[in-house]
Amino acid sequence: QLQLQESGPGLVKPSETLSLTCTVSGGSISSSSYYWGWIRQPPGKGLEWIGNIYYSGSTYYNPSLKSRVTVSVDTSKNQFSLKLSSVTAADTAVYYCARQAKYSSGWYDFDYWGQGTLVTVSS
Amino acid sequence: NFMLTQPHSVSESPGKTEIISCTRSSGSIASNYVQWYQQRPGSSPTTVIYEDNQRPSGVPDRFSGSIDSSSNSASLTISGLKTEDEADYYCQSYDSSNHHVVFGGGTKLTVL
Numbered sequence: 001q002l003q004l005q006e007s008g009p010g011l012v013k014p015s016e017t018l019s020l021t022c023t024v025s026g027g028s029i030s031s032s033s034y035y036w037g038w039i040r041q042p043p044g045k046g047l048e049w050i051g052n053i054y055y056s057g058s059t060y061y062n063p064s065l066k067s068r069v070t071v072s073v074d075t076s077k078n079q080f081s082l083k084l085s086s087v088t089a090a091d092t093a094v095y096y097c098a099r100q101a102k103y104s105s106g107w108y109d110f111d112y113w114g115q116g117t118l119v120t121v122s123s
Numbered sequence: 124n125f126m127l128t129q130p131h132s133v134s135e136s137p138g139k140t141e142i143i144s145c146t147r148s149s150g151s152i153a154s155n156y157v158q159w160y161q162q163r164p165g166s167s168p169t170t171v172i173y174e175d176n177q178r179p180s181g182v183p184d185r186f187s188g189s190i191d192s193s194s195n196s197a198s199l200t201i202s203g204l205k206t207e208d209e210a211d212y213y214c215q216s217y218d219s220s221n222h223h224v225v226f227g228g229g230t231k232l233t234v235l
Binding site: 037039046047048049052060062063096100105106107108109110111113114115116 | 124155156158160162167168169170173174179211213215217219221222223224225226227228229
């Protein structure tokens with residue numbers, strides 16, 4: 001059974017960089033059939049896609065966050081990571097990592113999700 | 124980029140049928156698959172419909188999905204409502220012009 005687990009600091013100071021890692025177990029991150037994504041959800045609000053990465057390192061980002069986001073992959077550790085710079089209180093959210101299947105002309109649903117981790121931006 | 128617009132909240136009685144809409148702002152709703160997620164409080168989202176109208180194994184057939192090109196929208200229909208269906212529901216699609224994921228704003232379903 002595939003499992004994804006987010007890890008990282010739960011508290012980040014304003015203007016600093018938020019860093020999270022997603023560890024994938026029960027399957028290979030190097031599969032050619034999937035992208036790996038980050039999604040966040042501010043308290044009481046909806047889901048917001050942050051970005052996706054392919055095992056080869058190809059990345060796609062939400063244009064509203066693109067200038068501050070970096071997603072990377074480490075296939076040797078079966079992990080992918082998120083860095084979000086210059087954070088403010090508006091970046092306080094539950095951050096999820098998830099797997100998204102791809103087909104010839106697009107992407108399907110996010111079929112496996114981590115449990116999510118709350119990151120609070122506060123001094 | 125296009126947007127997906129959902130009603131903020133809906134409510135219906137147990138045993139009844141509820142239809143949640145998801146309207147695409149530009150481009151054809153049929154040009155990329157629509158997915159639907161259910162999210163209960165404190166839990167991660169789970170897929171209830173993928174590829175417009177496909178149900179993952181384990182999802183009851185009370186859940187169904189469709190798209191309507193005339194209204195440029197997708198719909199999630201939940202029949203025979205149960206109190207356990209009370210949750211937030213999100214539609215999601217893919218923008219093939221720039222390889223972006225788009226989520227709807229979410230709909231809170233109350234079953235009372």
